[in-house]
Amino acid sequence: MDRREFLAGLAVAGAGVLSACTTVSTPTPTSSARSGPALSGPLAGPLPHKVPLPDKTITRLPGLGNSFALTVDDGASSEVVRAYAAFARETGARFTFFVTGKYDSWRDNRDVLAPLVESGQIQLGNHTWTHPDLTSLAPQEVxxxxxxxxxxxxxxxxxxxxxxxxxxxxFHNDEVDRVAADLGYTVPTLWYGSLSDSGVVTEQFLISAIRHYFLPQAIVIGHANHDPVTHVYQHFVNAIRDRHLQMVTLDDYFANPAPTPQRKRW
Incomplete structure (x- = not known):
């Protein structure tokens, strides 16, 4: 399903792999079209009972159940960020963006994202300002x-x-995590499986990753960087529905206590 078909569907319905992230330009829209069912919601039902917030790195959602956390990093493409937001509006999908603030996409799409963030349907996490290897930096730079x-x-x-x-x-270590915790970021969030789409991959590659990693209690990482992922949202829908997964944000799943005052020890 390409983006034109996806957006047409919106109008009809509602009127373990590490992957390095790279800086890219906004992709050019495709002119091809393929037939397929329109996306329709909802993908999210009643939210799960919250579990205690962990004090360590997470790669999956702890416990048993059918919850599923899709997390989307970077934001190198304004168009892809916008398409993810449209996907959320149309289907009720809940997910967490890990924002790299240097990208214009977050400012470009602020008015689109803000209502979804305010409602809690989309959560935002910190993915640094410029996307460096934090383990290579001095504590003050982190x-x-x-x-x-x-x-x-x-x-x-x-x-x-x-x-x-x-x-x-x-990439993180004890020193990086200590500095992050002093700023209120006490939970380093990694992943169980990856769409590996920080760079350009094929739609078939993405479909294979969806089939492999969209599983109960999984945290899956994708990227809002390149166009191909906007063509496979129907495969997101199919896997989530066929496997009876419940999409959640991290805030949906974890009980988040009141923030502690920021400390400076670096």
Missing amino acids: AQELQRNKEFLRNTFGVDGTPFYRPPYG
Whole structure:
């Protein structure tokens, strides 16, 4: 399903792999069209009973159940961020964006995203300002990356992403986690499976990853960087419905206590 068909469907219905993230330009819309069913909601039902917030790195949702957390990183493409937002509106899908604030997509789509963020359907987490390997930086530089992005999230969307942060490339260590925790980011959030679409991949590759990783209690990582993922949303829908998965944000699943005051030890 290409984006034109996806958007047409909206009008009709409602009128373990590490993947390095790269800076890309906004893709050019495809002119091809393929037939297929229109997307329709909802994908989300009653929210699960919340579990205690972990104090360690997470790669999956703890416990038993059919919850499923789709997390989407970066935001190099305004068009793809916009398509994800449209997908959420049409289907009721709930997911977590891990925002890299340097990308214009978040400002470009602020008015589209803000109501979804305010309602809690889309959650925002901290993925740093410029997407560096945090383990290669001095503690003060780590703090600057997270703090600048924290302020951007608060000023743009009224949230700051705490307590969840995703270290770029999945690279973190005790020192990075200590600095992050001092800023309120106490839960390094990795993943169980990846769409591996930080760079350009084929639609068939994405379909295979969906079949492999869309599982109960999984945290799956994708990227809002390149056009192909916008062609396979129907496969998202099919896997989630066929496997009776319940889409959740991280805030839906975890009981998040009141934030602790920010401390500076770096």
